[in-house]
Amino acid sequence: MIKHTKAGKIIFWLGFLLFMFGASPITGMVEYSPITPNKWAAISFLALGLAMIFLSNFHRKRR
Numbered sequence: 740m741i742k743h744t745k746a747g748k749i750i751f752w753l754g755f756l757l758f759m760f761g762a763s764p765i766t767g768m769v770e771y772s773p774i775t776p777n778k779w780a781a782i783s784f785l786a787l788g789l790a791m792i793f794l795s796n797f798h799r800k801r802r
Contacts, residue, residue, distance in 0.1 A: 754791025755793025761785030 743751070761784030762768075764775050775781040 742799050743795065744798045744800055746797045750791050750798060751795035754788045754795060756788070757784045757791065758788030761788055 760772070761773050761781045762773060764778065764781040765785065775784060
């Protein structure tokens with residue numbers, strides 16, 4: 740994370756947060772969450788979080 744820009748860090752942590760919101764209902768850590776009321780919302784948060792984590796790698800500082 741040292742080589743990433745500030746925008747890249749923000750995108751990564753937002754993606755990580757979305758990934759956690761998506762993973763917790765699927766793994767059974769929480770029974771019900773108002774953020775992810777059903778499995779389809781959890782799967783979409785999971786996919787969106789992974790995409791944001793992947794895209795954060797393209798925001799690197801120039802040499």
